[in-house]
Amino acid sequence: MHGLSDNALLQKGSFINGRWEVSADTFEVRNPANGQLLAEISNHGAEAATAAVEAAYQAQKAWAALPAAKRAETLMAWHDEMLAHQEDLARLLTLEQGKPLAEARGEIAYGASYIKWFSEEAVRIYGDTIPAPSGDKRLLVIKQPVGVVGSITPWNFPNAMMVRKAAPALAAGCTFVAKPASETPLSALAVAELARRVGLPDGVFNVVVGTDSAAIGKVLTQHPKISKFSFTGSTATGSKLLAQCAEGIKRTSMELGGNAPFIVFDDADLDAAIEGLMAAKFRNAGQTCVCSNRVFVQQGVYDAFAEKLAKAVAELTVGDGLVEETKIGPLINEAAVEKVSDLVSQSLSQGASRLGSVSLSAEQQARGFYYPPTVLTGVSNAMALARNEIFGPVVPLIPFEDEADAIAQANDSEFGLAAYFYSRDIGRVFRVSEALEYGMVAVNEGILSNAAAPFGGVKASGHGREGSKYGLDDYLDIKYLCLGGMDK
Ligand SMILES: NC(=O)c1ccc[n+]([C@@H]2O[C@H](COP(=O)([O-])OP(=O)(O)OC[C@H]3O[C@@H](n4cnc5c(N)ncnc54)[C@H](O)[C@@H]3O)[C@@H](O)[C@H]2O)c1
Numbered sequence: 001m002h003g004l005s006d007n008a009l010l011q012k013g014s015f016i017n018g019r020w021e022v023s024a025d026t027f028e029v030r031n032p033a034n035g036q037l038l039a040e041i042s043n044h045g046a047e048a049a050t051a052a053v054e055a056a057y058q059a060q061k062a063w064a065a066l067p068a069a070k071r072a073e074t075l076m077a078w079h080d081e082m083l084a085h086q087e088d089l090a091r092l093l094t095l096e097q098g099k100p101l102a103e104a105r106g107e108i109a110y111g112a113s114y115i116k117w118f119s120e121e122a123v124r125i126y127g128d129t130i131p132a133p134s135g136d137k138r139l140l141v142i143k144q145p146v147g148v149v150g151s152i153t154p155w156n157f158p159n160a161m162m163v164r165k166a167a168p169a170l171a172a173g174c175t176f177v178a179k180p181a182s183e184t185p186l187s188a189l190a191v192a193e194l195a196r197r198v199g200l201p202d203g204v205f206n207v208v209v210g211t212d213s214a215a216i217g218k219v220l221t222q223h224p225k226i227s228k229f230s231f232t233g234s235t236a237t238g239s240k241l242l243a244q245c246a247e248g249i250k251r252t253s254m255e256l257g258g259n260a261p262f263i264v265f266d267d268a269d270l271d272a273a274i275e276g277l278m279a280a281k282f283r284n285a286g287q288t289c290v291c292s293n294r295v296f297v298q299q300g301v302y303d304a305f306a307e308k309l310a311k312a313v314a315e316l317t318v319g320d321g322l323v324e325e326t327k328i329g330p331l332i333n334e335a336a337v338e339k340v341s342d343l344v345s346q347s348l349s350q351g352a353s354r355l356g357s358v359s360l361s362a363e364q365q366a367r368g369f370y371y372p373p374t375v376l377t378g379v380s381n382a383m384a385l386a387r388n389e390i391f392g393p394v395v396p397l398i399p400f401e402d403e404a405d406a407i408a409q410a411n412d413s414e415f416g417l418a419a420y421f422y423s424r425d426i427g428r429v430f431r432v433s434e435a436l437e438y439g440m441v442a443v444n445e446g447i448l449s450n451a452a453a454p455f456g457g458v459k460a461s462g463h464g465r466e467g468s469k470y471g472l473d474d475y476l477d478i479k480y481l482c483l484g485g486m487d488k
């Protein structure tokens with residue numbers, strides 16, 4: 001079915017306590033490229049989420065008591081299975097989310113790299129001894145898993161966003177209850193099937209699927225046996241869920257929305273900047289949290305850069321992600337197309353101009369949720385495209401005068417996730433990197449994400465870090481031990 005080699009990877013129920021649970025009530029998953037029905041998935045809610053949390057709680061102490069090397073071994077087996085089934089996982093991902101197959105393959109490898117990274121970190125959860133203030137004491141610090149983790153993730157990276165949380169959680173000795181987006185549950189369920197095959201103990205990793213995200217979310221943010229909630233999604237939803245977590249003083253990680261500036265100084269290598277922008281903007285048809293959202297170009301190179309960019313964008317092929325030549329797949333749904341269209345219309349009415357665009361075929365206009373890659377010039381930081389996360393293949397070009405102007409405009413946003421700039425001046429590289437109010441800054445580079453790096457934002461883009469040596473801290477509690485009477 002659906003061209004899979006291993007049809008058992010297409011699961012349709014929730015994965016709770018090591019078992020597949022199905023319900024008569026179902027919801028549809030459809031291909032955004034053509035509306036094809038892919039599967040009817042069990043529509044679970046609060047009851048299933050509660051059962052998953054209880055199972056995770058029962059499993060957590062035994063999982064944490066395993067030697068870290070044993071947890072690491074199981075995680076690596078999970079990693080190996082993901083790569084062994086990379087093609088099927090990528091195909092499922094493209095079918096339900098729409099991104100080109102090559103990008104989907106990349107997402108599977110990216111997700112697996114977090115499992116590998118944290119299988120290696122699992123055996124390096126060190127504590128401290130602290131010089132005591134008096135001879136009768138010894139001071140120690142140990143780190144312990146926070147407990148049961150609830151997780152909710154978005155549709156744009158349906159494999160990697162969930163795995164990027166599960167890997168450190170399980171490595172730390174926590175257990176995990178995930179709710180994927182109902183637009184794209186198949187990828188999460190396939191990962192759960194691989195977890196079952198490698199022998200993750202029952203209850204350690206659970207996936208609950210359903211359309212009543214609020215009901216499931218209430219359990220994952222407020223159940224007494226939930227210790228930590230980790231969310232990736234929009235800032236609006238993150239804010240709601242953070243408030244729900246506050247009632248029970250849950251630990252949280254929030255990976256939220258972005259509005260990335262991409263700054264091209266007049267001393268930049270323009271061809272390198274074009275290459276970097278094409279990567280930073282058009283990945284997943286512009287539907288990533290770190291996509292460049294506002295492109296600031298210094299006046300002296302504005303026209304030359306705009307001309308080069310228009311040529312590069314005109315080469316982009318739009319189509320079904322399963323077609324190897326496709327570079328730009330569909331957006332996730334009709335509402336996403338309408339949102340991008342509205343932002344472009346508003347900005348044009350506010351004075352922007354359309355420099356270039358790619359034509360959609362009659363079929364693409366009739367079926368699927370396609371939006372043509374588009375370049376707009378004469379945009380200002382006050383226009384709708386600059387004030388909102390576009391989440392589509394649209395590039396607004398905004399001119400700037402000098403370094404101070406670029407920094408001021410780039411920082412004029414409530415978001416603070418990723419920022420990019422191109423300059424060959426080492427003094428400018430340090431001045432601008434330090435002045436930008438973002439959690440991540442890429443210099444002369446368009447792709448900054450990898451498992452070794454601390455991924456996360458500041459301001460309305462959230463808190464916490466995923467990946468890197470810092471990533472485990474989000475799933476560990478620090479315990480201070482004070483040993484007295486040591487002089488007797
Ligand atoms: N910072 C990051 O790492 C990162 C990564 C990917 C996406 N994002 C952000 O996610 C957004 C796009 O994803 P989206 O449209 O799916 O976001 P969204 O916030 O609408 O949905 C995210 C998840 O939250 C669930 N959800 C929605 N409302 C809920 C509620 N009231 N209670 C519980 N769960 C609820 C959804 O079902 C989905 O699983 C963009 O803003 C993007 O920037 C951020």
Ligand SMILES: O=C[C@H](O)CS(=O)(=O)O
Nearest residue numbers: 156157287288289290449
């Ligand atoms: O959309 C958000 C993802 O975190 C993007 S990335 O693949 O991690 O760069």
